[in-house]
Amino acid sequence: MKPIDRRRFLTRGLAGGGALLLAGCDKLANTSWFKSVLGSAGPVTEAAQSAITPANALAREFTEADIAPSFRQNGSIDPQDDDYLDHVDNDFKDWKLEVRGLVAKPLSLSLEDLRAMPSRTQITRHDCVEGWSCIGKWKGVPLRAVLEQAGVKPEARFVVFRCMDTLDDALYYESCRLVDAYHPQTILAYDLNDKPLPVGNGAPLRARLERKLGYKQPKYLAAIELVDSYAHIGGGKGGFWEDQGYDWFGGI
Amino acid sequence: MAATGAAMGEMARAAPVPAQPPAWTIYRHRLPVRIMHWINVVCMFVMVGSGLQIFNAHPALYWGQQSRFNDPALMIGSRQDKNHNLRGVTKIGSHPFDTTGVLGVSAGEDGKPRRIGFPSWATLPGPRSLAMGRQWHFTFAWIFAINGSLYLLWTFLSRHFSRDLAPTGQDWRGIGRSIIDHAKFKHPHGEEATRYNILQKLAYLTVILVFGPGIVLMGLAMSPHMDTVLGWLVDLVGGRQSARTIHFIIAFGFIGFVLIHVFEVLISGVWNQLRSMITGRYQVPGGRDESHEITQKLAPIALKETSHEAH
Numbered sequence: 421m422k423p424i425d426r427r428r429f430l431t432r433g434l435a436g437g438g439a440l441l442l443a444g445c446d447k448l449a450n451t452s453w454f455k456s457v458l459g460s461a462g463p464v465t466e467a468a469q470s471a472i473t474p475a476n477a478l479a480r481e482f483t484e485a486d487i488a489p490s491f492r493q494n495g496s497i498d499p500q501d502d503d504y505l506d507h508v509d510n511d512f513k514d515w516k517l518e519v520r521g522l523v524a525k526p527l528s529l530s531l532e533d534l535r536a537m538p539s540r541t542q543i544t545r546h547d548c549v550e551g552w553s554c555i556g557k558w559k560g561v562p563l564r565a566v567l568e569q570a571g572v573k574p575e576a577r578f579v580v581f582r583c584m585d586t587l588d589d590a591l592y593y594e595s596c597r598l599v600d601a602y603h604p605q606t607i608l609a610y611d612l613n614d615k616p617l618p619v620g621n622g623a624p625l626r627a628r629l630e631r632k633l634g635y636k637q638p639k640y641l642a643a644i645e646l647v648d649s650y651a652h653i654g655g656g657k658g659g660f661w662e663d664q665g666y667d668w669f670g671g672i
Numbered sequence: 673m674a675a676t677g678a679a680m681g682e683m684a685r686a687a688p689v690p691a692q693p694p695a696w697t698i699y700r701h702r703l704p705v706r707i708m709h710w711i712n713v714v715c716m717f718v719m720v721g722s723g724l725q726i727f728n729a730h731p732a733l734y735w736g737q738q739s740r741f742n743d744p745a746l747m748i749g750s751r752q753d754k755n756h757n758l759r760g761v762t763k764i765g766s767h768p769f770d771t772t773g774v775l776g777v778s779a780g781e782d783g784k785p786r787r788i789g790f791p792s793w794a795t796l797p798g799p800r801s802l803a804m805g806r807q808w809h810f811t812f813a814w815i816f817a818i819n820g821s822l823y824l825l826w827t828f829l830s831r832h833f834s835r836d837l838a839p840t841g842q843d844w845r846g847i848g849r850s851i852i853d854h855a856k857f858k859h860p861h862g863e864e865a866t867r868y869n870i871l872q873k874l875a876y877l878t879v880i881l882v883f884g885p886g887i888v889l890m891g892l893a894m895s896p897h898m899d900t901v902l903g904w905l906v907d908l909v910g911g912r913q914s915a916r917t918i919h920f921i922i923a924f925g926f927i928g929f930v931l932i933h934v935f936e937v938l939i940s941g942v943w944n945q946l947r948s949m950i951t952g953r954y955q956v957p958g959g960r961d962e963s964h965e966i967t968q969k970l971a972p973i974a975l976k977e978t979s980h981e982a983h
Contacts, residue, residue: 449804458811461807473897474901479900488738545738548730552738552913554739631896665801665803665804671895671897672897672898
């Protein structure tokens with residue numbers, strides 16, 4: 421082969437190979453075994469990370485000086501649901517957090533009730549799945565305290581967070597394991613940076629799960645439900661974004 | 673067949689040479705290296721594509737613990753010019769560059785310009801899907817990390833490291849000449865071509881000891897769950913956003929390495945090089961030079977000779 425032929429052969433080969441490769445990727449992405457391999461990355465990562473980190477290991481806490489000038493608002497930031505708007509107009513006076521499902525004593529807690537309970541304040545870094553981070557100061561009641569008051573039944577395995585905001589025609593929801601629910605930094609926050617939670621950040625109450633990405637820390641809470649499986653809820657994947665293909669682990 | 677064709681091409685170009693030295697084929701790459709090399713090729717391809725996909729969800733980089741949105745280290749965005757055309761703008765620090773067509777604004781599936789960080793031809797799998805990009809990225813991250821760890825383990829245990837990769841005193845002394853040879857695209861022949869040259873060794877060492885472990889650690893440092901035990905590492909590099917930025921920089925280090933690596937393969941006898949990473953057999957350019965016989969005896973080499981036939 422003359423060098424010029426070889427070069428032509430090579431460029432054509434590379435171009436053809438590239439096209440084949442991309443077509444192959446598309447095809448592969450729709451194959452069921454490959455889909456299930458991709459779907460297992462989350463659970464495998466969760467198992468590995470849980471195995472090498474203590475269950476109660478704390479997320480880093482920062483100082484007042486580290487707090488971002490304004491905490492970024494993202495995702496649902498202005499819910500237009502009628503019920504929610506009524507609560508906003510009424511300053512959340514009639515709003516109640518329902519605690520239900522596999523509990524000995526279902527609860528219905530007002531903001532006042534929650535503020536009267538023991539509280540925890542933490543300055544932590546919020547990591548969005550998109551890639552950015554923002555540091556804020558959160559004050560709220562440890563989820564553990566709420567769960568202990570309700571009495572979690574032994575068959576309960578997950579906490580499901582029910583929210584008041586509709587996104588793409590579905591109510592937002594999330595879920596986590598009990599180990600994450602009982603984590604010392606898991607709080608139901610009513611204050612951000614020493615002020616009541618603004619609407620854009622989830623008023624009147626949002627969950628903080630400091631070892632998770634933002635989408636695992638639902639805003640606009642309406643109820644907490646103890647379940648043994650989340651398969652029958654929403655799209656069955658355990659959360660609004662999980663139903664769109666995001667991993668349930670949400671820890672990386 | 674292809675290899676013979678290429679070899680003949682080489683000779684045709686090198687002609688006229690008074691007396692051809694005998695062809696000399698050595699066993700250059702052992703089986704584990706060959707397997708791990710090609711697994712790695714697939715991983716890198718997928719991880720770069722899916723990584724850019726993830727990056728596109730928030731096409732900006734910051735330095736520090738958190739994102740100072742007004743002060744990104746790098747930002748890929750867009751603006752409308754006075755004719756209402758979309759222009760891609762990439763800002764490095766406070767310096768904006770017009771990157772229309774590639775960064776910030778590029779052609780969508782319909783061929784019309786649209787706002788997107790990296791163009792969709794560079795992202796996997798397909799256009800704009802953070803959820804799928806993450807699944808691909810983390811699946812292949814596992815394969816990449818396991819494959820890379822096995823490679824490092826094998827490299828040290830088999831003494832591939834000490835025999836083939838660790839630079840010798842002689843290597844260091846020849847670094848000036850090696851730089852000149854590279855600049856002239858001159859490749860070693862005969863005995864010398866059976867070993868890695870010093871620049872090659874340094875490139876491989878950087879990739880396997882710095883880039884590989886570095887990019888995995890920076891990836892883990894971005895995990896809020898792992899940060900409960902990796903806080904020291906996050907602080908060491910200046911914060912989670914710094915870790916993300918370094919992750920990105922190393923990724924481009926990898927891309928740079930691959931471009932140079934593929935370029936060198938293309939200009940130094942592509943079929944011979946490809947064959948050596950598939951079957952292990954490598955035909956030493958220039959053949960065996962008898963005058964080097966003594967040096968060979970003195971300098972033990974890992975590369976095992978398998979055959980040498982006369983032309």
